[in-house]
Amino acid sequence: xxxxxxxxxxxxxxxxxxPILKTTPAFWKTFxxxxxxxxxxxxxxxxxVVYGLGVTGLGQPVYWGFxxxxxxxxxxxxxxxxxxxxxxxxSNAEWRRSITRSAEAITVLVLFVGAAQxxxxxxxxDRILNILRTPHLTSPLLWDVISITLYLTFSIIYFYLPLIxxxxxxxxxxxxxxxxxxxxxxxxxxxxxxxxxxxEKLIGIMMIVIIPVAVSVHxxxxxxxxxxxxxxxxSTIFGPxxxxxAIFSGIGALIIAMAVIRRTYHLQSYFKxxxxxxxxxxxxxxxxxxxxxxxxxxxxxxxxAEPQEMRIFWEKLTGRYAWAFWSMVGLNFVIPIAILSREKxxxxxxxxxxxxxxxxxxxxxxxxxxxxxxxxxxxPYPRGLYTATIYEILIAIGSFSFFILLYVIFARIFPVVxxxxxxxxxxxxxxxxxxxxxxxxx
Numbered sequence: 411x412x413x414x415x416x417x418x419x420x421x422x423x424x425x426x427x428x429p430i431l432k433t434t435p436a437f438w439k440t441f442x443x444x445x446x447x448x449x450x451x452x453x454x455x456x457x458x459v460v461y462g463l464g465v466t467g468l469g470q471p472v473y474w475g476f477x478x479x480x481x482x483x484x485x486x487x488x489x490x491x492x493x494x495x496x497x498x499x500x501s502n503a504e505w506r507r508s509i510t511r512s513a514e515a516i517t518v519l520v521l522f523v524g525a526a527q528x529x530x531x532x533x534x535x536d537r538i539l540n541i542l543r544t545p546h547l548t549s550p551l552l553w554d555v556i557s558i559t560l561y562l563t564f565s566i567i568y569f570y571l572p573l574i575x576x577x578x579x580x581x582x583x584x585x586x587x588x589x590x591x592x593x594x595x596x597x598x599x600x601x602x603x604x605x606x607x608x609x610e611k612l613i614g615i616m617m618i619v620i621i622p623v624a625v626s627v628h629x630x631x632x633x634x635x636x637x638x639x640x641x642x643x644x645s646t647i648f649g650p651x652x653x654x655x656a657i658f659s660g661i662g663a664l665i666i667a668m669a670v671i672r673r674t675y676h677l678q679s680y681f682k683x684x685x686x687x688x689x690x691x692x693x694x695x696x697x698x699x700x701x702x703x704x705x706x707x708x709x710x711x712x713x714x715a716e717p718q719e720m721r722i723f724w725e726k727l728t729g730r731y732a733w734a735f736w737s738m739v740g741l742n743f744v745i746p747i748a749i750l751s752r753e754k755x756x757x758x759x760x761x762x763x764x765x766x767x768x769x770x771x772x773x774x775x776x777x778x779x780x781x782x783x784x785x786x787x788x789x790p791y792p793r794g795l796y797t798a799t800i801y802e803i804l805i806a807i808g809s810f811s812f813f814i815l816l817y818v819i820f821a822r823i824f825p826v827v828x829x830x831x832x833x834x835x836x837x838x839x840x841x842x843x844x845x846x847x848x849x850x851x852x
Contacts, residue, residue, distance in 0.1 A: 425675065425676060425677060425679070425680075426675075426677070426680070426825045426826065426827045426829055427579070427580065427583060427825065427829075428675075429675050429821060429822065429826075430580060430584070430822065430823065430824070430825065431583065431584065433822070436674075437818070437822060440818055441815070441818060441819075444811045444812075444814055444815040444818065445811075445815060447807055447808055447811035448808050448811045448812045448815055449808075450804055450807070450808055451804050451805045451806075451807055451808010451809060451811065451812070452808060453804075454800075454801045454804035454805045454808065455530060455801075455805050455808070457801060458530075458533070458801055458805070459533075459534070459535065462533060463533040465799060465801050466798075466799050466801055466802050467796050467797045467798050467799050467802065468531075468796070469794070470794065471784055471785075471787045471792070471794045472781070472784040472785060472794045472795070472796040473784070474531065474780050474784060475531075475780070475781070475796055475798060475802060476798050476802040476803070476805070476806050477527045477528070477530050477531035477802070477805070478527065478528070478531055478780055479773070479776045479777050479780050479781075480524070480527050480776075480806055480809055481524055481527035481528055481531075481631075482631060482652075482776045482779075482780075483524075483659070483772065483773050483776050484520050484521075484523050484524030484527065484809075484813070485521070485524045485558070485627065485628060485631055485656070486628065486652070486655055486656035486659045486660065486772065486776075487516065487520050487524075487656075487659055487660055487663045487769075488516065488517045488520045488521050488524065488561075488565075488624075488627075488656075488660070489517070489624055489628065489653075489656040489657050489659075489660035490513050490516045490517065490659075490660030490661065490663045490664040490667075491513045491514040491515065491516045491517025491518070491565065491569070491660070491664075492514060492517045492561075492564070492565045492568055492569075492620045492623075492624050493620070493621060493624040493625070493656075493657060493660065494513055494657070494660060494661065494664065495510040495513045495514050495568075495617075496568070496616075496617040496618075496620045496621050496624070497621065498510065499613070499614075499617045500617055500618070500621070505684060505685055505688060507828060507831045507832050507834075508680040508681060508682075508685070508827050508828070508831075508832055509664070509668060509681065509685055509689075510572070510828060510831070511572070511573075511824075511825065511826055511827055511828045512664070512667050512668055512671060512826050512827070513664050513667075514565070514568065514569040514572075515569065515817065515820050515824075515826075516660075516663055516664060516667060516817070517565045517569070518562070518565050518566055518569050519813060519816040519817055519820060520663075520813050521558065521561065521562045521565065522562075522816070523809050523812055523813045523816075524558075525558050525562070526809070527809070528551065528554065530805060538551075541555055542555075550633070550634035550637070553630045553633065553634065554630065554631065554634065557626060557627045557630040557631075558627060560623060560627075561623055561624065561627040564616070564619060564620050564623050565620070567616060568613075568616045568617070568620050570595075571609060571612055571613050571616060572609075572613060572828055572830075572831065573595075573824060573828075574595075574596055574597060574599050574609065575596075575599055575601060575606075575609070575829070575830035576824070576825045576828060576829045576830060577592045577595050577596035577599070577824075578592070578596040578599035578600075578601060579829055579830075580592045580596075580825070581593050581596050606834075625653055628652045628653045628656045629649040629652065629653060631652060632648040632649050632651065632652035632653075633648070633649065635648060635779065636648035636649070639788060640783050640784075640787060640788060641716070641718040641719045641721070641722050641783060641786065641787075641788060642707075642711065642719060642722050642723075642779075642782070642783050643779075643783055645707065647703065647706060647707055650703070651703040651707065654696065654699050654700060654703060655700060655703075655772060655775065657696055658693070658696040658697065658699070658700050658742075658768060658772065659768060659769060659772040661689055661692050661693045661696060661765070661768075662693060662764075662765035662766070662768035662769045662772070663765070663769060664689065665686065665689050665690070665693065665761050665762060665765040666762060666765050666766060666769070667817070668681045668685065668686070668689075669681075669686070669758060669761075669762045671821065671826050672758075675821075675826070677826070677827065680827045680832065683757065683758060686756075686757070686758045686761045686762075687753075687756055687761075689761065690750045690756040690760070690761040690764065691750070691756070693746060693750060693761065693764060693765065693768065694746060694747070694750035694751060697742060697743055697746040697747060697750070697768070698747075700742055700743070701742070701743045704739075708723065708726075708727075711723055718786065718788055721786050722782050722783055722786050725782050725785075725786065726778060726782055731778065731781065731782050734774050734777055734778055735778055737771070737774055738771045738774040738775050738778060739771075740767075740771075741767040741768065741770050741771030741774065742767070742768055742771035742772065742775065745763070745764060745767040746764045746767065746768060749761075749763060749764045750764050781796055784796070
């Protein structure tokens with residue numbers, strides 16, 4: 411099959427390229443707002459660096475707060491890309507073609523923001539260098555550095571490989587001022603059949619490799635908690651629980667990103683209702699899996715009746731953090747079940763509402779994991795208190811804004827839909843139809 415690039419024959423793919431060729435006033439307004447919130451967060455962090463962690467609500471025994479909550483949350487969202495995309499590729503799901511690019515971009519971009527959270531939590535950023543100067547295998551921070559670095563490296567490669575043919579298309583479409591960029595990163599791509607064969611082979615290798623890497627990353631993050639003796643953390647269930655929660659929140663993030671891109675760039679022909687229906691079903695399944703883990707975790711703690719475990723148990727269900735616990739249950743289980751279990755409400759709007767609920771609920775779940783345990787540690791530490799200060803809140807807002815800003819910039823530079831994969835899917839569909847017609851015997 412000859413797949414030489416013909417930029418003049420893009421057909422409906424023109425809608426994918428237009429946001430890159432033409433910048434609208436709406437883009438600059440969005441850019442300015444997100445940049446403003448990002449700079450506000452940067453100011454708050456600079457204030458923390460100058461005056462120390464004393465400006466936060468952190469202290470013994472609550473040495474983790476919003477920063478580690480956001481760290482776990484962002485690393486979880488990263489599973490929206492490589493893991494979901496790789497699984498869909500491995501299963502050869504035809505409907506994946508138009509959504510893989512937007513999913514993979516989430517992984518790469520959110521990892522930069524997530525990896526910065528432990529550095530922010532250190533107070534002095536230079537302290538992170540101590541991990542590299544005197545590495546200790548018993549340090550959970552070293553595990554995080556190694557696993558996240560590997561995950562980011564593989565994710566960038568997995569994201570970049572399918573991008574090469576589209577960069578070659580843009581190389582022929584943009585003006586001279588930007589042509590050097592697309593020429594450099596398209597690596598001299600000509601679109602020959604041999605190049606496509608090699609590319610698909612490399613993507614096939616990466617999609618197999620990336621799945622265990624992605625699973626191992628959030629497992630390592632869970633072990634940072636589980637390998638302590640803190641109540642409600644020292645549990646063998648934490649590994650699969652964290653991975654399931656990561657996939658759960660990742661699907662929610664992907665659905666919202668797709669809905670925003672679909673509406674902003676008028677890409678209804680690529681992000682179709684059926685895509686939201688399928689992802690809504692996946693979100694529904696993961697909601698049930700998440701509920702199973704939550705019940706298992708709390709049921710075993712209740713029947714174990716260990717005093718320090720029970721102190722946290724009742725504080726979550728009926729005490730100071732009951733508002734967060736029951737909100738989490740409602741957002742992660744009740745709302746998704748109510749909306750997504752019926753085909754009539756499993757629409758674009760319905761899946762977006764359920765996904766927004768899940769993202770808020772999963773942040774609250776991370777809050778529930780971190781704060782109640784640290785406020786009620788095992789002896790000899792005294793009982794603690796924690797309330798996030800304005801600086802922690804501003805840094806958190808800045809972190810979320812920075813991630814969205816990176817995604818907006820990504821959509822301005824790269825196609826949010828894989829042009830060559832969509833075209834290849836159409837070609838394969840035509841060839842399959844022809845073969846069926848040729849083999850038909852009345």
